[in-house]
Amino acid sequence: MSKVRKAVIPAAVLGTRFLPATKTLPKEMLPLVDKPAIQYVVEEAVAAGLTDILIITGRNKRSIEDHFDRNFELEYYLDRDGKHEMLKDVEASSNLADIHYVRQRDPLGLGHAVSVAREHVGDESFAVMLPDDIMADGSMLLRSMLDHHDRYGRSVLALLEVAADEISSYGCVEPIPFHEPLVEVRRIIEKPSLDEAPSNLAVFGRYVFTSDIFDALDRIEPGRGGELQLTDAIALLLEDQTVYGRKFDEGRHDIGQKLGFLRANIELALDRDDLGGDVAEMLRDIVRKRGL
Numbered sequence: 518m519s520k521v522r523k524a525v526i527p528a529a530v531l532g533t534r535f536l537p538a539t540k541t542l543p544k545e546m547l548p549l550v551d552k553p554a555i556q557y558v559v560e561e562a563v564a565a566g567l568t569d570i571l572i573i574t575g576r577n578k579r580s581i582e583d584h585f586d587r588n589f590e591l592e593y594y595l596d597r598d599g600k601h602e603m604l605k606d607v608e609a610s611s612n613l614a615d616i617h618y619v620r621q622r623d624p625l626g627l628g629h630a631v632s633v634a635r636e637h638v639g640d641e642s643f644a645v646m647l648p649d650d651i652m653a654d655g656s657m658l659l660r661s662m663l664d665h666h667d668r669y670g671r672s673v674l675a676l677l678e679v680a681a682d683e684i685s686s687y688g689c690v691e692p693i694p695f696h697e698p699l700v701e702v703r704r705i706i707e708k709p710s711l712d713e714a715p716s717n718l719a720v721f722g723r724y725v726f727t728s729d730i731f732d733a734l735d736r737i738e739p740g741r742g743g744e745l746q747l748t749d750a751i752a753l754l755l756e757d758q759t760v761y762g763r764k765f766d767e768g769r770h771d772i773g774q775k776l777g778f779l780r781a782n783i784e785l786a787l788d789r790d791d792l793g794g795d796v797a798e799m800l801r802d803i804v805r806k807r808g809l
C-alpha cells in the first residue's frame with residue numbers, strides 16, 4: 518500500500534457546457550446512471566487506498582457536501598419501508614472516506630484550485646483527480662501511478678495518446694523514453710496548437726505530486742486563457758526534479774463535454790449486471806427504429 522493518503526478533487530468550476538442543468542446543480546453532481554459523477558472519483562480514490570479526500574468547492578456547490586453526509590430523514594424512511602438495498606447505498610455514500618472541503622473563492626484556474634489545498638495537504642505527496650475524467654478500471658491506473666511515485670519519489674502524471682486534432686484541448690508533454698509504460702517528461706505545455714504540440718501524449722486528469730508542486734504553484738503567472746494553470750506549475754517543477762508520465766489507454770471517460778457524458782452514461786450502464794442486458798437491447802431497438 519502506498520504511503521500517499523490524500524487526494525485532492527478540484528470541483529469549483531462552473532459547468533457552463535451543461536447549462537441550464539448546471540444553473541443550480543454542480544456539474545460534479547450530474548448522474549452517471551444513478552450515481553453523481555464525483556462519487557465515482559471518490560470511490561476510485563478509496564479503492565486505490567487513499568483515505569483522506571479534500572474536495573475544492575465554490576459557491577453553489579453545497580449539494581456535494583450534503584451528498585457525502587448522512588441524510589437521517591431519508592435513512593429513516595427507507596428503513597421503515599424495508600428498502601434495505603437502497604438504504605445500504607445511501608449509507609455507503611456517507612461512509613466512503615474522510616472527506617474535507619475547502620472553498621476556492623475566485624475561479625482563477627486549476628493551478629489556483631490545487632494551491633488552495635496546501636494547508637490541508639502539508640508536506641505530503643498527494644493525488645489530484647479531476648472529476649471531468651472518470652476511470653472505469655478498478656483504480657488500476659491510479660494504483661500504478663502511486664506505485665511508481667513510491668518507487669521513484671517523484672511526481673507522476675497520467676498520459677493518454679489522443680488524435681492530433683484533439684491535443685489542443687489538453688496539457689501535452691514531450692516524453693523521453695523510460696521503462697514502459699513510464700516516460701520521463703522533458704517538457705509540458707498547456708493546450709498547444711497542433712504546430713506547437715511536441716507529441717500526441719495528452720495529460721489526463723490524474724496526477725500524483727510531491728508537495729514541491731505547491732512552491733511551483735506560488736510562482737506561476739496567469740497562462741493559457743488568463744488562468745493560473747497547473748500545467749505551468751508542472752513546467753516549473755520540471756526545472757528542479759524529474760517528473761514521470763504513466764501511459765495508459767483504457768477505461769477512461771471524458772464527461773467534460775456532452776457527447777462524452779452521454780457515452781459514459783451508456784457505457785457505464787452496459788457494464789452493470791443489473792442493467793447491461795436491457796440497455797444493449799434498448800440500443801439495438803433505437804438503431805432499428807431510427808434506421809441508423
Ligand code: G1P
Nearest residue numbers: 627650687688719720721722748
Ligand atoms: C485540465 C488541464 C489539462 C489536462 C486536462 C485533463 O484542462 O488544464 O492540462 O490535460 O484537464 O482533462 P481542462 O479540461 O480543465 O480545460
